[in-house]
Amino acid sequence: MPKLIDLHLHTSRCGHAEGRLEDYALEAERGNLAGIGFSDHFPLLHTRDADLSMSMEELPSYVREVVELREAFPGLWVGLGIEVDYLPETAGRLEDLLNLFPFDYIIGSVHFIDGWGFDDPRYVSEYSGRDLFTLWERYFELLGDAAESGLFDLLAHPDLIKKFGFRPREDVTHLYENCLDRVAAAGIALEVSTAGLRKPVGEIYPSEDFLRMCRERDIEVTLGSDAHRPEEVGYRFGEALALLRKVGYQEVVVFESRERFPLSL
Ligand SMILES: [Zn+2]
Numbered sequence: 001m002p003k004l005i006d007l008h009l010h011t012s013r014c015g016h017a018e019g020r021l022e023d024y025a026l027e028a029e030r031g032n033l034a035g036i037g038f039s040d041h042f043p044l045l046h047t048r049d050a051d052l053s054m055s056m057e058e059l060p061s062y063v064r065e066v067v068e069l070r071e072a073f074p075g076l077w078v079g080l081g082i083e084v085d086y087l088p089e090t091a092g093r094l095e096d097l098l099n100l101f102p103f104d105y106i107i108g109s110v111h112f113i114d115g116w117g118f119d120d121p122r123y124v125s126e127y128s129g130r131d132l133f134t135l136w137e138r139y140f141e142l143l144g145d146a147a148e149s150g151l152f153d154l155l156a157h158p159d160l161i162k163k164f165g166f167r168p169r170e171d172v173t174h175l176y177e178n179c180l181d182r183v184a185a186a187g188i189a190l191e192v193s194t195a196g197l198r199k200p201v202g203e204i205y206p207s208e209d210f211l212r213m214c215r216e217r218d219i220e221v222t223l224g225s226d227a228h229r230p231e232e233v234g235y236r237f238g239e240a241l242a243l244l245r246k247v248g249y250q251e252v253v254v255f256e257s258r259e260r261f262p263l264s265l
């Protein structure tokens with residue numbers, strides 16, 4: 001297996017993850033990874049929920065700790081990233097805030113549909129009575145909006161809307177196509193995330209057919225576990241690698257100072 005980099009790790013700061021940064025780094029060394037990138041949750045701008053993200057006051061110490069970790073583990077590539085929620089109503093305030101820090105990459109995520117945290121287990125009951133096709137349509141529309149916002153280097157777990165296994169009966173192919181045409185035109189990368197393997201849906205984000213459509217459009221991809229505890233670093237990367245190769249990917253990308261570099265698979 002090639003030496004890979006896991007670009008999507010959290011820290012205990014976000015309120016729903018655990019472990020010290022060093023523990024993540026040690027786990028990466030044990031798992032023979034070439035590197036790790038932290039991408040903890042950026043403070044939410046539309047609400048304050050200590051179970052979902054760090055506060056604005058904690059951001060400078062997060063940045064400092066990641067930079068210090070880099071010095072403590074010279075043999076490991078350590079990236080400074082951040083995972084930012086995309087909401088149309090707050091997107092305009094993000095750029096100035098994100099420019100305050102020397103991030104290597106900025107991950108955009110859609111976790112909210114019109115104010116509802118649809119992937120939050122606390123609010124899962126809200127799926128009942130919803131039209132799933134309309135929901136999926138709205139999700140992929142927001143993902144396309146996030147791609148076009150120009151704020152992000154990559155988008156996380158691209159078909160997160162399948163998390164709990166609720167799928168529309170209708171064919172969703174054209175939802176994927178419309179979204180991916182926008183992603184390709186925006187030139188943004190997408191994440192292949194093994195987090196879905198730990199969730200009720202039990203599969204990688206995105207699905208094989210979605211990833212094939214990415215490949216057809218030459219959309220570049222990254223690799224992430226979305227680890228919320230040290231033992232999840234590089235989580236089941238062998239399966240992600242097999243999927244990537246199966247659909248024809250020969251490399252993934254990583255970022256330094258917001259510039260892309262290829263990593264061979
Ligand atoms: Zn999280």
Ligand SMILES: [Zn+2]
Pocket residue numbers: 008010039083156226
């Ligand atoms: Zn994440």
